[in-house]
Amino acid sequence: MAETEEKVEEKQPKQPVDPNFVPKIVAFCCNFCAYAAGDLAGSTRTEYPSNIKVIRLPCSGRVDTRLLLRAFEEGADGVYVAGCEEGSCHFAEGNYWAKRRVKNAKKLLDEIGIGGERLEMFNFSASMFDKFVANAKIMDERIRKLGPSPVNVAAAKSK
Amino acid sequence: MIVAETKPIEEIYGFIEPYNKIMVLGCGGCVSVCLSGGEKEVGVLTSALKLKRKIDGRELEVVEMTIPRQCDWEYFDLMGSRLDEVEAVVSIGCGAGVQALVKKFPDSLVYPGLNTSFLGVGEKPGVWVEYCQGCGSCVLGLTGGICPVARCSKHILNGPCGGSEKGMCEVDPKNIPCVWQLIYDRLKSIDRLDLIEKIMDMKDWSTATDGGVRRMENPEVFALEHKQQEDKEPAKG
Amino acid sequence: MGEAQEKANSSEMISGSNLEKIFRAGHFAITTECGPPKGADVERLKEKINHIKGCCDAANVTDNQTAVVRMSSIGASAILVQEGVEPIMQMVTRDRNRIAAQSDMFGAHALGIRNMLCLTGDHQKFGNHPTAKNVFDMDSIQLLKVIDHIRTENKVIGGDDVEGPAKMFLGAAANPFGDPFEFRVFRLAKKIQAGANFIQTQCIYDMDRFKKYMQMACDHGLDKKAFIMAGITPLKSAGMANYMNKFVAGISVPDEIIQRLKGTPKEKQAEEGIKICLEQIETVRNIPGVAGVHLMAIEWEHKVRGILEQTDLLPRPQV
Known part of the structure; x- marks a missing residue:
């Protein structure tokens, strides 16, 4: 369900990657899966990109469009939501709601000029710490390629 | 709504x-x-x-x-x-x-x-559909409570036209049901097909937007407003 | 068929058009279609007129068919009158309110047009101006009533007297295959009650269903109140048959016809289509209550003569 990296690359005009750019990425993680998987990654001492800021939610269904946009307002270069595997939501269908909201917010981000590819949704269970790490890396790589969010680019210019 | x-x-x-x-x-x-x-x-x-x-x-x-x-x-x-x-x-x-x-x-x-x-109804979560056009002279009593003015793409009062197929309207066969099929089915189910065997006459559109900008007055309340104004005026005589 | 004419003969001649006379004389009528050009190209129109001259009793002149802008049906009909082919002026309510419709009818009558076919019209979504506002002040049945009112009461629908007679021989379209099938005959009855003197059906391929429809129409006595013409459109290819079946609402082409065309080599499919068309004409002539054929050769007007020459329907009787 997540956009493939090839597709994302097609969307974005190729630009030189700044090796010094460390993206700010916000990960909204469901308490029952992704957050626990992150914990497990810690306990097993598996490394994941340190620039991912994890925000713990009672359920991925807690996210709404406003919350996702606020993250970008506050300076995020990329945002993702991590919820339980489809069919396994602790609250039955919260992750499906999150999926639709992310899809809708992607469109809105395109309209605004930030680009929907800076937002993503992932699904994995509490035991899949490897997925937690892999997805964090996917997002980190993707945002590094895309460069800083246009909001941050403008803010840097005006300084 | x-x-x-x-x-x-x-x-x-x-x-x-x-x-x-x-x-x-x-x-x-x-x-x-x-x-x-x-x-x-x-x-x-x-x-x-x-x-x-x-x-x-x-x-x-x-x-x-x-x-x-x-x-x-x-x-x-x-x-x-x-x-x-x-x-x-x-x-x-x-x-x-x-x-x-x-x-x-x-x-x-x-x-x-x-x-x-x-003016519509939320048919299911996240889907709203036009049900009323505010034409000012309601025909629902003749059509089994289903409106052809708002819900027929051509506002036909003596339908269905030839573009009705398998219960859907040719203007958008995926999303628009043929309202005349709905009316027919409904009237059949309540045994009132006689209502559409007669020709429905041309509509008086003067009650719709075609008649100019519309207003509605409630004489009781409207009169009260006048009364208050009258109250402020100095008493005569 | 005889009875229909009996009934029709007993009433007074309405507009005295050639088509009306043909019907009243008890002949099996032939009408065809003449689409006006997408502009003011009179020569192109005359070319089309030449293709059908002498092959039909009257020809439908379409009114911005499928909501594609063309020369007005009134203007084109007037040219048909000049060229000696009787027009059946189509009028849709999509583009005209009751004021324009009555006024245009007077204008048409003044130009010598005596047949008029009342339609609601295709939705503008299908045409080349999908962002247009539509009118739909009336539907086809109400338009029939308005024009009928003028010829019977000599008054416009608003009540004023009409100066000089303006009588049209009125036609309407019917789709025997639209849904709900059970209601189709009732709607036909409403059109006839509203004033339609003749009916042209949508193109028919499913003969069994059409026979059922005609049976129902005859049971309601509709064949005695109006002249019902069967619509026939020759298929040019298997592709066209498939397209009509799949994408044109209210038309179903039986599988056996599609298969028959598919089984014919590409270069011979047009010929086979015409053969099917000839068989269809023969079939409908033998269905009780059918008073004529409306031959719609879509963008194939030049084939009309060739098709009809293979029947005994030419030359057309003079009445």
Whole structure:
């Protein structure tokens, strides 16, 4: 369900990657899966990109469009939501709601000029710490390629 | 319920280009129910406009507010003096709300944030469908309670036309049911097919928008208003 | 068929058009279609007129068919009158309110047009101006009533007297295959009650269903109140048959016809289509209550003569 990296690359005009750019990425993680998987990654001492800021939610269904946009307002270069595997939501269908909201917010981000590819949704269970790490890396790589969010680019210019 | 859709961000963004501080005003009525003009949508639009401004290297201050209704005068009082703080207002009420706001505050600059679409019903979560056109002379009594004026793509009163196939309308066979099929099925089920075996005469459209701008008066209340005015006038004789 | 004429003969001649006379004389009528050009190209129109001259009793002149802008049906019909082919002026309510419709009818009558076919019209979504506002002040049945009112009461629908007689021989379209099938005959009855003197059906391929429809129409006595013409459109290819079946609402082409065309080599499919068309004409002539054929050769007007020459329907009787 997540956009493939090839597709994302097609969307974005190729630009030189700044090796010094460390993206700010916000990960909204469901308490029952992704957050626990992150914990497990810690306990097993598996490394994941340190620039991912994890925000713990009672359920991925807690996210709404406003919350996702606020993250970008506050300076995020990329945002993702991590919820339980489809069919396994602790609250039955919260992750499906999150999926639709992310899809809708992607469109809105395109309209605004930030680009929907800076937002993503992932699904994995509490035991899949490897997925937690892999997805964090996917997002980190993707945002590094895309460069800083246009909001941050403008803010840097005006300084 | 009045159903409205959000205008493209680009269009709203164009309206507010000259201003640095605006208000986004929601409405707690119909447009809240159809998820286009309520408190939450005020938040989303505010964020979207702020982000777009930031990309353009300018800040935008936004006062967020939602009042219970924008089409009745008394609710505007809830805004207090917040309106004085801003240079312009984006109203995400329906077209009536936007205009009431303009009438109430003639010195304010008011812009619409929605495209007001139709009178409809939420058929299922997230789907609203046009059910009424406000034609001013209701035919539902003759059509089993299903409206051909609003729900037939050609407003045919003696349908169905040849474009009805498998219960759907040829104008959009995926989404528009043939209303005349619905009417036929309904009348058949209540054993009143006789109602559509007669020719329905040409409609009097003078009660619709075609008759000029419409108004409705309630003589009791309207008379009361006159009475109050009369009360203020000095007694004669 | 005889009875229908009996009934029709007993009433007074309405507009005295050639088509009306043909029907009243008890002949099996032939009408065809003449689509006006997408502009003011009179020569192109005359070319089309030449293709059908002498092959039909009257020709339908379409009114911005499928909502594609063309020369007005009134203007084109007037040219048909000049060229000696009798027009059946179509009028849709999509583009005219009751004021324009009555006024245009007077204008048409003044130009010598005596047959008029009342339609609601295709939705503008299908045409080249999908963002247009439509009118639909009336539907086809109400339009029939308005024009019928003028010829019987000599008054416009608003009540004023009409200066000089303006009588049209009125036609309507019927789709025997639209849904709901059970209601189709009732709607036909409403059209006839509203004033239609003749009916042209949508193109028919499913003969069994059409026979059922005609049986129902005859049971209601409709064949005695109006002249019902069967619509026939020759298929040019298997592709066209498939397209009509799949994408044109209210038309179903039986599988056996599609298969028959598919089984014919590409270069011979047009010929086979014409063969099918000839068989269809023969079939409908033998269905009780059918008073004529409306041959719609879509963008194939030049084939009309060739098709009809293979029947005994030419030359057309002079009445």
